[in-house]
Amino acid sequence: MQMYCVKCRAKRDANEVEEVTMKNGKKAMKGKCSVCGTGMYKIGAKPTM
Ligand SMILES: [Zn+2]
Numbered sequence: 001m002q003m004y005c006v007k008c009r010a011k012r013d014a015n016e017v018e019e020v021t022m023k024n025g026k027k028a029m030k031g032k033c034s035v036c037g038t039g040m041y042k043i044g045a046k047p048t049m
Helices: none
Strands: 002-005 010-021 027-033 039-043
Touching: 002 027, 002 039
Parallel strands: none
Antiparallel strands: 002 010, 010 027, 027 039
């Protein structure tokens, strides 16, 4: 899954993607940048699988 990495400042493929629910009840996708390992979040995204 592609997410925006704030460290690379580019879209990267995310590893270990999982769906998480935030405190406000909204769903988000969480993953790790495949290049630098920074945590990435994609808020409001639906799992596209
Ligand atoms: Zn990165």
